[in-house]
Amino acid sequence: MIRIFKIALRNLMRYKRRTLLTSMLITLGVLMVILFSGLAGSFKAIMIGQITDSNLAQMQIHKKGYVSSIDTSPLNLTINQKGYKTLEKVFKENPDIEAYSPRIKLSAMLSNFKETTNVRLNAIDPKKEIKVCPNVSDRMKFSGSEIPDILLKQGEIIIPEKLAKGLKIKIGDPVVLVANNKDGSVNGLNFTVAGVIESLVGPQGKEGYMHIKDAQSLLRMEQPETIEIALRIKEFDKLDDVYTDLESALAEFKNKKGKPAFEIHTWETLSPFANIAKMIDFMTISMKLIMIAIVLISVLNVMMMSVYERVREIGTMSAIGTAPGKIMGLFLAEGLSLGFISTLVGNIIGIVGIYFLNIYKIPFAFGRNTIYLLSPTINLSELVWVTAIVLLISVFATLQPAYKASKMEPVDALGHV
Amino acid sequence: MALVQIDNVSRIYQTGEVQVKALQDVTLSIDEAAFVTFVGPSGSGKTTMLNLIGCLDKPTKGKVFIGKEQVDTFDRRQRAAFRGSTLGFIFQAFNLFQVLTAYENVEYPLVMIKNESISKRKEKVLKVLESVGMLDQKDKFPDQLSGGQKQRIAVARALVTQPKLVLADEPTANLDKKSAVNVIRLMRNMRDEFKTTFIFSTHDPGVMKEAEVIHTLEDGKLV
Numbered sequence: 001m002i003r004i005f006k007i008a009l010r011n012l013m014r015y016k017r018r019t020l021l022t023s024m025l026i027t028l029g030v031l032m033v034i035l036f037s038g039l040a041g042s043f044k045a046i047m048i049g050q051i052t053d054s055n056l057a058q059m060q061i062h063k064k065g066y067v068s069s070i071d072t073s074p075l076n077l078t079i080n081q082k083g084y085k086t087l088e089k090v091f092k093e094n095p096d097i098e099a100y101s102p103r104i105k106l107s108a109m110l111s112n113f114k115e116t117t118n119v120r121l122n123a124i125d126p127k128k129e130i131k132v133c134p135n136v137s138d139r140m141k142f143s144g145s146e147i148p149d150i151l152l153k154q155g156e157i158i159i160p161e162k163l164a165k166g167l168k169i170k171i172g173d174p175v176v177l178v179a180n181n182k183d184g185s186v187n188g189l190n191f192t193v194a195g196v197i198e199s200l201v202g203p204q205g206k207e208g209y210m211h212i213k214d215a216q217s218l219l220r221m222e223q224p225e226t227i228e229i230a231l232r233i234k235e236f237d238k239l240d241d242v243y244t245d246l247e248s249a250l251a252e253f254k255n256k257k258g259k260p261a262f263e264i265h266t267w268e269t270l271s272p273f274a275n276i277a278k279m280i281d282f283m284t285i286s287m288k289l290i291m292i293a294i295v296l297i298s299v300l301n302v303m304m305m306s307v308y309e310r311v312r313e314i315g316t317m318s319a320i321g322t323a324p325g326k327i328m329g330l331f332l333a334e335g336l337s338l339g340f341i342s343t344l345v346g347n348i349i350g351i352v353g354i355y356f357l358n359i360y361k362i363p364f365a366f367g368r369n370t371i372y373l374l375s376p377t378i379n380l381s382e383l384v385w386v387t388a389i390v391l392l393i394s395v396f397a398t399l400q401p402a403y404k405a406s407k408m409e410p411v412d413a414l415g416h417v
Numbered sequence: 418m419a420l421v422q423i424d425n426v427s428r429i430y431q432t433g434e435v436q437v438k439a440l441q442d443v444t445l446s447i448d449e450a451a452f453v454t455f456v457g458p459s460g461s462g463k464t465t466m467l468n469l470i471g472c473l474d475k476p477t478k479g480k481v482f483i484g485k486e487q488v489d490t491f492d493r494r495q496r497a498a499f500r501g502s503t504l505g506f507i508f509q510a511f512n513l514f515q516v517l518t519a520y521e522n523v524e525y526p527l528v529m530i531k532n533e534s535i536s537k538r539k540e541k542v543l544k545v546l547e548s549v550g551m552l553d554q555k556d557k558f559p560d561q562l563s564g565g566q567k568q569r570i571a572v573a574r575a576l577v578t579q580p581k582l583v584l585a586d587e588p589t590a591n592l593d594k595k596s597a598v599n600v601i602r603l604m605r606n607m608r609d610e611f612k613t614t615f616i617f618s619t620h621d622p623g624v625m626k627e628a629e630v631i632h633t634l635e636d637g638k639l640v
Contacts, residue, residue, distance in 0.1 A: 003528050010516035316512040319473055320574070321501020321530045324494065409493075411473040414508070 004326075008333035011306070018305070022298045023342040026390065029291035030346025031353065033386055036287045038354045038376030039362070040280045046372050048236075048277065052267045053135040055122070055207070057101070057230030058239060059246070060270060061087060064255065064263045066227065067270070073107045073120065075182035078225040083253075083261065087229060090249050096242045098234045099131035102226040104215040105207075108179035110159065112167045119163060119177075122207040123215030126151040132232040140209075142195040143171045151209065156194035158209040164196045171195055177210070181219045189218050239266055288389070295339060295390050299397035303335050307401040314405045315413025324406040331402035332395060339394025343387045354378050419446035420582060420614050421470055426479030428465050428637075439465040440476070441637045447616060447630070449581070452608050454628035455618045461634040463618035464586055470616060471504055471584045472496040483582065501530035505575030505613070507585035507604075511567040513559040513574075520546065520555040523573045531578060545573045548610060549603060565596030569603060576607055583607075585617035589624050601627040 012019045052058045063077040079087070084102065091097045104123035109116050127150065129136055137151060140158060152158055157175065169175060171193055178188040191210070199206045216224055233242045243266050253261040268274035307314070317327055354376050361373035428440040440462045447453050455463045468474040469481055472488050473496075481489045483503065491499060500506075513522045520542060527538045546552045549569040559567055568588060575583045585604070589597030601617075601624050608615050619625060633640050 007514075007516060014516055312510075312512065313514065316506075316508065316514075317529075318497065319471070319500065319506050320526055321497055321499075321504070323497055323501075323530075326529055409473075411468050414473075414512075 004333045008337045022302045025298045026295050026342035027346040029294040030343050031350050033287050033291045034350030035353050037284050038378045040284055042374045042376040044277050044280050051271050051273055053133050054138050056267050057132050059231040059266050061229040061264050064260050073105050078227050081223050084226050096233050099232045101128035101132040101230045103228040105227050108177045111176045112169050115167050120207045121210050123210045123212045125212045132230045139198040140195045152194045154211045157191040158195040158197050160208050161196040161198050179218050292393050295393040296397045299335050299394045303398045303401040307405045311413050311416040314408050315410045318410035328402045328406035331405050332398050335394045335398025339390045343390040347383050420449040421447040422482040424480040426476045429477045438637050443639050450612045451614050452605055453616045453630040455632050457634035462637040467584050467586050472500050503581050505580040505583035507571045507575050507588045509587040509590045511571045518556050519570045523577050526578045545577045549573045564592050568600045582614045
């Protein structure tokens with residue numbers, strides 16, 4: 001076997017320029033896949049992190065039917081105290097859940113005493129919210145340069161930046177919030193603007209923030225009620241598994257009509273960025289397909305040329321008694337060696353490239369004054385996958401020429417001019 | 418005792434609508450350890466005869482025996498195995514593997530066909546290289562050797578598996594007269610040393626003189 005690969009390598013070196021060109025092409029394909037996967041993966045991870053860690057959370061639980069009517073911010077689809085405690089028990093029993101945070105979503109009228117406008121608000125328990133969305137303050141601007149330990153206290157409100165500009169409201173200004181409760185009665189409360197928040201793409205990206213207890217008072221809730229429970233899990237990679245576990249756990253809770261009482265959604269079904277993430281995955285797969293095409297065409301071409309140029313040699317091998325299987329093996333070893341060396345070089349250059357991209361990070365801006373730095377990574381399984389595909393395609397591309405060589409009649413091959 | 422027995426063999430090639438009778442009803446036998454040549458003009462059937470004896474081709478009619486085996490009935494795989502175990506080949510254009518050194522060329526059949534151990538291989542290769550006087554050239558690649566040296570390596574490669582029969586189609590055609598005679602004498606010495614039967618073709622009168630048995634072919638018939 002070692003001798004077969006030794007002969008194969010020498011045969012590859014026989015046509016140095018052709019082998020080098022083909023090898024460079026395969027190396028380039030592998031490098032392209034590694035760098036693109038690393039950069040795209042890094043971009044995707046940052047964006048998903050930004051979305052889930054700043055406002056959406058990784059998963060959300062609502063009363064059944066809430067998400068389909070989310071645009072109207074219905075106040076009649078709330079989770080009562082009993083329901084919330086039941087869910088808390090489910091969360092505590094699941095070791096994969098890191099944190100959860102209750103929210104109330106509401107629409108209200110905001111007035112600066114001169115003008116009034118609509119505002120959508122996310123009422124939160126700040127301590128719990130920070131655990132679920134650790135980057136929630138990234139888009140926020142407060143009076144000082146420091147971010148307060150507790151985002152907001154009772155009686156404070158954080159309003160969307162554009163709205164603040166439109167109504168000429170500054171941080172520290174008093175405002176009034178007026179809201180209808182679920183029975184239709186109106187209530188108003190005074191608040192102080194604690195900060196402003198930059199808008200973000202997505203359904204929950206233009207909301208202001210207030211304290212959940214203020215929301216319960218404003219909406220005249222006699223008992224604490226919740227509209228949304230945001231969840232964070234310990235390992236993001238386990239999202240689908242945890243989602244499945246929770247979905248089956250929640251399915252046990254029925255409403256009075258015997259239908260599921262709750263619904264659970266991952267960030268993917270709540271954010272339009274999920275489609276962009278899918279597009280990134282699709283582009284990564286496309287890159288891999290291009291690499292496969294490069295390997296297939298280049299190895300097939302070089303091996304066909306190799307067989308065509310060595311007909312007499314194949315005839316000699318066959319005449320002196322080399323079994324057809326071994327002749328085939330010689331050519332397969334040649335194609336495999338070409339693929340292996342090229343992918344090895346591609347992997348090494350790719351890893352070095354990723355290393356340098358991590359030193360000289362590529363910056364991009366997204367959100368409030370935040371410069372994100374792409375820090376591409378490539379995991380071992382991705383490298384193994386790329387290598388395995390290249391080797392498999394190299395062997396596949398060599399099969400036809402190698403089979404042709406093994407089937408040559410020595411008497412015809414020896415007479416080939 | 419006959420090593421090769423050819424009974425009423427014919428080989429007809431069909432090229433389009435034209436039939437070429439390369440060999441017609443040939444019957445002959447060749448003894449063990451013989452040093453035999455087929456002579457005749459171009460197209461007389463020398464190469465066809467060697468191809469049939471060498472299991473590279475099958476007769477259209479008749480039987481070919483080598484030892485006790487009727488080789489004309491073998492399928493492709495059996496013929497390859499038989500060639501590897503029983504026959505050796507020397508080619509007009511030497512047909513050495515360009516990417517292998519002289520040593521590796523001689524070693525090739527032992528690695529690829531016989532699957533012998535490294536120590537046995539080394540012993541056999543060095544012995545045969547010494548016999549053909551090429552031990553000092555063993556690390557050179559074919560393009561670093563002269564024509565005569567290449568053919569010596571080819572002879573060594575043919576003999577290293579200790580075949581019963583070595584076939585050589587015009588082994589001296591690409592060599593100058595002196596080298597040609599030297600190669601034929603080397604082959605005869607090898608026959609003497611290893612008791613191997615040598616069958617070769619030539620139309621060089623100087624080479625013919627070296628053969629012990631001469632079969633003349635004309636228009637596919639023995640004359």
